[in-house]
Structures are given as structure tokens and as C-alpha cells.
Amino acid sequence: MDFSEIKALDEKYVLQTYGRNQLAIDHGKGATLWDTQGKEYIDFTSGIGVCSLGYADGEWANAVYGQAMKLGHISNLFYTEPYAKLAAKLVPAAGMAAAFFGNSGAEANEGMIKLARKYSYDKYGPGRAAIITLKNSFHGRTITTLKATGQDHFHDFFFPFTEGFRYAEANRLESLLEQAGDDVCGVMMELIQGEGGVNPLDADYVREAAKLCEERDWLLLIDEVQTGVGRTGSMFAFQQFGIKPDVVTFAKGIAGGLPFGGFMVNEKCRGVLRAGDHGSTFGGNPVSAAAANVVMDRLTPAFLAQVAEKGKYLREGIGKINSPYVSGIRGMGLMTGVGVQGTTHKELKDKLMDAGLLCLTAGKDTLRLLPPLVITKEELDKGLSIMAGVMG
Numbered sequence: 001m002d003f004s005e006i007k008a009l010d011e012k013y014v015l016q017t018y019g020r021n022q023l024a025i026d027h028g029k030g031a032t033l034w035d036t037q038g039k040e041y042i043d044f045t046s047g048i049g050v051c052s053l054g055y056a057d058g059e060w061a062n063a064v065y066g067q068a069m070k071l072g073h074i075s076n077l078f079y080t081e082p083y084a085k086l087a088a089k090l091v092p093a094a095g096m097a098a099a100f101f102g103n104s105g106a107e108a109n110e111g112m113i114k115l116a117r118k119y120s121y122d123k124y125g126p127g128r129a130a131i132i133t134l135k136n137s138f139h140g141r142t143i144t145t146l147k148a149t150g151q152d153h154f155h156d157f158f159f160p161f162t163e164g165f166r167y168a169e170a171n172r173l174e175s176l177l178e179q180a181g182d183d184v185c186g187v188m189m190e191l192i193q194g195e196g197g198v199n200p201l202d203a204d205y206v207r208e209a210a211k212l213c214e215e216r217d218w219l220l221l222i223d224e225v226q227t228g229v230g231r232t233g234s235m236f237a238f239q240q241f242g243i244k245p246d247v248v249t250f251a252k253g254i255a256g257g258l259p260f261g262g263f264m265v266n267e268k269c270r271g272v273l274r275a276g277d278h279g280s281t282f283g284g285n286p287v288s289a290a291a292a293n294v295v296m297d298r299l300t301p302a303f304l305a306q307v308a309e310k311g312k313y314l315r316e317g318i319g320k321i322n323s324p325y326v327s328g329i330r331g332m333g334l335m336t337g338v339g340v341q342g343t344t345h346k347e348l349k350d351k352l353m354d355a356g357l358l359c360l361t362a363g364k365d366t367l368r369l370l371p372p373l374v375i376t377k378e379e380l381d382k383g384l385s386i387m388a389g390v391m392g
């Protein structure tokens with residue numbers, strides 16, 4: 001099928017809930033993609049931070065195929081090897097105590113919110129269920145995680161939302177204190193606000209907020225759905241901020257392209273959720289878990305150091321373009337935000353796409369770059385030279 005045929009079917013039979021790019025992607029290799037017309041693109045999107053090992057990784061594909069041929073699914077009422085092995089890799093790598101596996105970021109955050117409320121209920125009784133989140137955050141698309149998201153425009157239409165969320169300004173401890181109260185059980189934040197515009201929080205603020213949480217027995221709930229599993233050049237971003245979360249979520253990059261998400265808890269929170277308190281039909285599916293095991297095996301310290309280095313190289317390269325359209329460059333590892341001025345982020349993204357480079361947008365004026373973690377120097381250079389041509 002060519003692009004116009006695919007698009008016609010989609011428009012006729014699919015709910016049009018996305019502002020889609022005007023191309024259909026057909027296949028990829030590494031960090032390079034081809035559309036249905038055979039045109040080549042350098043990929044600075046990884047889906048949306050999902051395809052950590054790029055496209056058509058042989059080891060990943062073999063693990064998926066091998067597991068699918070062995071056991072494609074079984075309920076969580078049974079033990080499976082890929083599931084247990086994955087937990088045994090992920091939990092020590094994060095310095096946490098135990099994991100729960102689901103399928104998506106929103107589901108992971110829902111679980112984390114449930115855990116925070118039950119932790120508090122078990123210890124203090126009812127009336128302590130409020131969670132403070134940050135303005136400009138993004139935590140998901142369910143009724144509860146929309147409400148957890150600190151952006152007003154996500155709070156339209158779908159009333160009534162889940163109660164018990166208040167919003168503090170990022171990087172201002174006083175704002176967090178203004179939202180404090182006897183009813184609070186947790187503080188939830190992304191360390192780099194991804195959808196909100198790739199805004200890294202101040203490390204000092206994060207450490208002070210963590211201290212406040214400890215003093216008041218509020219759970220420190222870190223949403224690493226986008227920043228986790230190698231994206232920022234460490235296994236988790238919190239490891240570079242010098243804090244230890246009580247609960248941390250992950251999703252996007254963990255299984256290299258298959259649906260997978262979950263959360264990990266520290267020792268203090270290990271006993272909160274017991275048999276029957278939480279679950280997921282598809283969560284920790286053996287095929288997705290086999291894929292995630294391949295991702296985890298690839299994320300050696302040397303690999304993570306390369307992610308950090310490649311991110312630095314990319315940001316320095318963009319800086320050298322000296323573009324009139326760039327108002328600022330920020331990020332960690334292979335998570336980069338480029339502030340856009342003199343045009344819109346969407347227009348710039350479309351121009352880059354026409355020239356053969358796929359990028360994402362975020363916030364009101366940010367180009368968001370999330371290349372596959374395996375991107376090569378050659379692919380980075382190709383992407384940079386396309387940016388120079390369009391933006392220079």
C-alpha cells in the first residue's frame with residue numbers, strides 16, 4: 001500500500017486523536033527509518049523514547065521470536081522465567097527493593113499513586129491521600145494521571161476527575177511548602193519534565209524536596225517513564241540527582257518497542273501492596289519481558305557512558321550550528337530539548353522531516369530529540385548536518 005491508501009483507510013476507520021505526521025513509516029535499521037515511498041530518515045524520536053535499541057536489532061528480534069514460539073502469554077497467577085530474571089536485573093540496577101510489572105506509563109503511575117495512598121492509609125488511617133505534583137508535568141492519559149498532570153488544559157472535558165492532587169511550581173521549595181498539609185501522602189515528579197518541554201529540575205531543589213518528604217513521611221514518587229532505563233546516560237535519572245525515591249516508575253524505553261511499564265519500591269514500601277491489592281492481566285507479559293531482558297543486558301556501564309557522551313556531542317553540535325531559530329539547548333544523555341524562536345516548533349519539525357530528520361516537539365516551543373540509544377556517530381552527524389541545512 002502507498003501512503004495515500006494507508007491514510008485513506010486510517011481516516012475512514014480510526015479515531016483521529018493524533019496530530020499525525022504526513023508519512024507512513026515502513027521499516028528501519030539502527031537509527032535510520034524508511035517511509036512507504038522508500039525515503040530515508042534519521043530518527044531522533046525512538047517512537048517517543050521507546051525504541052532504545054533502534055530498529056531491527058537482531059538480538060532483540062530473536063529474543064521476541066524465541067519467546068513467542070515458546071510461551072507468548074500466561075497469566076500472572078503463574079511464575080515465568082523472563083519476568084523473574086528481568087526483576088532481578090532491574091531492581092539491583094536501580095538500588096530498589098522490589099518491582100511491579102504492567103504495560104504502560106500511565107498504568108505504572110496509577111499503581112504508584114495507589115501505593116502511596118495505601119502506605120499512608122495503613123500507617124495513618126483515612127484523610128491523608130493528597131499528592132502534590134509539579135506544574136508543567138505530564139503523568140499520563142487516564143482520568144487519574146490526567147489530574148496528576150500539572151497542566152490546566154489536561155483538566156477539561158472528562159469530569160469528574162480523581163480528587164486529591166495539588167500542584168506546586170517546579171524548582172521552588174516554598175511553593176511545595178505552600179501546598180503542604182496534614183492530608184498529604186506523597187510528592188510526585190519527573191526529574192526532567194519531558195512532554196512539558198524537556199526541562200531538567202535543579203538538583204538542589206530535588207534534594208531539598210526529597211529531604212522534606214523524608215521529614216514529613218511523604219512518599220517521594222519519581223516518574224521516570226521517559227527518563228528511565230538509560231535515556232539520560234545512567235540507568236535512572238535519579239541516580240544523577242543524588243536522591244533515593246520511595247517509588248519510581250518506568251515504561252517507554254524498557255522493552256525496546258514492546259508495551260511494558262511498571263514501578264519499583266524501596267524496602268519501606270515493600271509490604272504495602274499484597275495479594276489482591278493490585279494486578280494487571282498483560283503486565284510483565286513473557287514476550288515483552290524477554291525483550292526487556294535484552295535491553296537490560298545491553299545497558300552496561302560502558303554503554304551508558306556512551307549514551308552520555310553521544311548526548312553531549314549532539315548538544316554541542318546543535319550549538320555550533322549557531323541557528324537564529326535556537327533559543328536554548330538543554331538535556332541529559334540522549335534526551336535533548338531545543339528551544340525554538342522565530343518560528344514554531346511544529347513548523348521546524350515539519351521542515352526537518354521534509355529534509356530527512358524525524359524529531360518530536362514538547363511544551364509550547366521545544367524541539368524534543370530522543371534518538372535510539374544505539375545511534376551511531378555517523379547517524380548523529382547526518383542528523384546534525386540536516387539540522388544545519390534547515391536551521392543554519
Ligand SMILES: *Cc1c(COP(=O)(O)O)cnc(C)c1O
Nearest residue numbers: 104105106138139140194225226
Ligand atoms: C509518556 C509518559 C507517561 C505516559 O506513558 P503512557 O505509556 O503513554 O501511558 C507518563 N509519564 C511520563 C513522564 C511520560 O513521559
